[in-house]
Amino acid sequence: MWIKMILSRIDYIVTVILFCIGLYALIVKPNLIKKIIGMNILETSVYLFFIAAADVRLGVASHLWAGPSEVTAEEVAHAAAGHVALVNPIPSALILTAIVVSVSVTAISLSLAIKIYETYGTLDTRKIMTLKG
Amino acid sequence: MKKFMPAILFTIFAFSMIIVVLRFAPIGDPHMPGYADFVPSEMSKKEVVEHADSIALHYNRHSPGDTGALDIITATIFDYRAYDTLIETVVLFTALIGVLSIIGTKET
Numbered sequence: 001m002w003i004k005m006i007l008s009r010i011d012y013i014v015t016v017i018l019f020c021i022g023l024y025a026l027i028v029k030p031n032l033i034k035k036i037i038g039m040n041i042l043e044t045s046v047y048l049f050f051i052a053a054a055d056v057r058l059g060v061a062s063h064l065w066a067g068p069s070e071v072t073a074e075e076v077a078h079a080a081a082g083h084v085a086l087v088n089p090i091p092s093a094l095i096l097t098a099i100v101v102s103v104s105v106t107a108i109s110l111s112l113a114i115k116i117y118e119t120y121g122t123l124d125t126r127k128i129m130t131l132k133g
Numbered sequence: 134m135k136k137f138m139p140a141i142l143f144t145i146f147a148f149s150m151i152i153v154v155l156r157f158a159p160i161g162d163p164h165m166p167g168y169a170d171f172v173p174s175e176m177s178k179k180e181v182v183e184h185a186d187s188i189a190l191h192y193n194r195h196s197p198g199d200t201g202a203l204d205i206i207t208a209t210i211f212d213y214r215a216y217d218t219l220i221e222t223v224v225l226f227t228a229l230i231g232v233l234s235i236i237g238t239k240e241t
Contacts, residue, residue, distance in 0.1 A: 016150040
């Protein structure tokens with residue numbers, strides 16, 4: 001009972017574990033580069049959560065349902081009439097936006113880390129907090 | 134003790150989140166939020182696909198006729214939500230401006 005309940009939601013549990021690893025690295029690690037890596041792990045866990053929530057078991061993936069080459073008009077009409085279970089397409093579209101935002105945030109963070117290293121000569125936040133000027 | 138305090142706190146946090154996550158619908162259930170969460174849970178997948186109505190099922194059914202794109206994600210990104218994709222470039226260019234203003238200039 002419990003095993004089945006956990007195994008049928010294993011993607012969500014992996015998502016939660018990845019989220020906690022990313023948040024741990026983001027908060028606890030003193031190195032700025034490790035903080036950025038933790039932020040990326042956290043974002044990846046959110047992507048995984050959305051894609052897992054979009055799944056319909058034994059449904060056809062929305063970008064594979066007809067195939068690029070062998071699609072016919074009859075198959076299109078068949079799927080459009082609702083006879084084929086299709087995966088939810090909206091989370092995939094949302095995650096594309098989230099990936100763009102993630103790349104932008106990572107670029108800004110890394111450039112700030114470069115500037116901090118040039119100014120202070122270290123990336124350790126404990127040392128940066130004690131330095132003046 | 135002080136060294137392990139964050140790990141203990143994050144473990145407690147992870148377990149409380151797992152308890153929440155275990156109340157969700159199982160992976161692959163069509164009764165997920167956003168797909169067919171409002172239909173009775175005893176409906177089978179075939180009935181859900183044929184009778185239920187939501188925005189995702191609307192995209193799945195009508196995207197070939199509406200947009201001509203056979204790939205439903207392409208239809209969603211480039212036709213139904215084209216402005217979202219178009220203005221996404223603003224995010225990228227803002228990030229580019231930020232990076233160039235931080236490290237793009239030569240030190241004098």
